Amino acid sequence: MCDNCGCGNNDHFQVHPGPGAGHGHHPHAHGHDHEPHAHEPTGDWHAHTAADGSVSWHSHAGQDTPQILDANQREAERNRGYFRARGILALNLVSSPGSGKTTLLRATLERLQPRIGCAVVVGDLETQADAEALRPSGAPVVQITTGTVCHLDARMVAAAVDTLPKDGVRLLFIENVGNLVCPASFDLGEAHRIVLLATTEGENKPLKYPPIFHGARAVVITKTDLTKPAGFEIERARQAIAQVAPQAEIIELSARTGAGLDAWIAFLDRLLAAVGS
């Protein structure tokens, strides 16, 4: 944790840019370069005195209440401004472990990288296995190892993005730590959150983990080649998604067989077109 501000930031994460990335400066960012910032509640805090003489201080909803994770929120907004200024579309890919994020990214980079400059920031507790799996695509890939932390936060992403090439990146995939709970609470500054749901996980995941699904731009149902053996009922999954995230587009695909990848790529092209060139 951050000793100065208690913002929940982890000092022990490491950033591993790929071989040949950058100019060899700071191979690990043991990031603690954020500016001092205030956590003082501001705005409408006021005192109430009860009949027994006890005093309590309050602020009310909708007013300038200090959010407990506001240090992360500020960092996320900085990232968002950076991405916008550079015309980068940043997507936060979240799912449970093993639902196919890395396999989908590998298939995606194979199709997109020659045409659109992509980059990947990938988070795991340990190992650089995912980054190594993605590097043959030629896209710059940065691995963040979080140590024991169960989610990426905005500061880790800022430190990782700092090691990416400054030009030529239009689409940034942030592959979050495999976890359907904690990443929901940490904005990274992305334009959209994309949630993956594998057919092997069961149809009602959205109802069990609403915070991560609600507000998702798209839900990608992966491993559709296993729909039958897993006994997965796509219509039930669609209904669960509609209950929690009615606005989300639903894309069904198998990164292994390639089925449905065209629709996924077309979806990414539409998001890119909305960012502008």
Next chain:
Amino acid sequence: MHEVAISEALLEQLDRLAVQHGWSRLSRVWVRLGLLSGVVPEALEFSFTAMSPGTPAEGAELVFETEPGHFACAVCGELDLDRLDFSCPHCGGPLQLLRASRELALCGVEPILS
């Protein structure tokens, strides 16, 4: 498990608030949770209790206020609920979540004034 990071941030805010106002101890702390805050109150309570000794919040009671979410049932219409349960309390049919907040905020403290 991210409740540890949240407790840490909350305790720091309380510490600053106490220093600012000259409070040595707090007896109660109010936290407002949106339905989509992703925080389990019991887990936050557990980490808060474990981490508060030596701070002004040591021994303080944590009080949660939950902001309800807005749901729709195809049969019964729209309703507010303070839990993420996707079946209608009236007819048992499926509910759709229309909106809910992700708020996670410190919204009140009761200092012990000696």
